[in-house]
Amino acid sequence: MIFIVEGRYLPYRSQNYFKVTELMNTVLDVNLALIIPFIYTLYQFWNRSQKEAELLKKENRELVKDKSKAFIYLKKGKALQKVLLNDIIFIESLKNYVRVKTKDKEITGYGSISAMEELLPKEHFIRVHRSFIVSVEYITSFSPTQIDLGGIVIPIGRKFKESVKEKLGYY
Template structure:
């Protein structure tokens, strides 16, 4: 019986991810071992210290990646995510990293390091920062992938148009903290407001976060025409026009000098 190709693909992805993680941790140990080893000319000691630092770092990174991010960050519970992250960081630093450093690493590898008090503030802060340092790259990469995925979904929604018929074509526009569905057939005109646009429809007006040029690229050229650097009109709602302005539903829209040639070509006048 042959194994489905999808199983091979999934297995390859898993192995690829494991390999990337393994390479990251090896690179982290080598980097800091070389950096600190160069400073005191004792590479063996610094590589050993980096190895003893791994348990707390591994717990922090993977608990954040596979527990905190899915349960809090992806659900937009950012305050809870921040609180639990710093709580986790404090716990692994004080319960794992600090005892290992104080009771094993310092006596064995740093006998001249005279710190006997567990709760020395500077040492506690150094421990927390040291543990957190290992999480910067993997968490940064994870947040970047989340942002890319979210941005890609927003773009698909904004560009998304129904293909079944002309009447059903639409666009999603970002209005405050939501995406609002606007059908092309309802748009009368669009006006630029710097980084925002005002969309006048047959029923309402909305202000959305989008540039006029980006909006123009999303609209069908057969139905919409840019007549001014600040205006795009829907040809279906043109009531009358002259060399200087177009009237749509009793509203006068100016025609820009540089757009007159194209307006004349589309409307066949003056």
């Protein structure tokens, strides 16, 4: 297919020496010829990066299924720290940061609790509050309002109460 672009943006034709309208039409044609391929290239780049991100998420979910070897990376400063899923007791949200309490230490890193919730396997972790995700493995006791993680008491949010009851089998 061949497309012909006519200078119809400024229909008035000038008879003077500079021919301003023809010059403006040419500028508009050249800009369109440059902008459209540039936008298309940006779209292709964005689409490719979205597909790569989805593949990485899928690979991460597959790796997380085997919990004994599974881990996540937590952004701490400019470095990424490896955290084994078996060691995580709970995760707490601190605005733009998350605090991960493990058996041995506490790690505070950049990220959101929603992003962490997506990374963690649903069968091993449960969101109990807008600020807390706990490991089901470390729950020693629970009631409709709080969860005990071996001496650490975490509240259960009203919004999450029913899902926690269902997941933990509260009757």
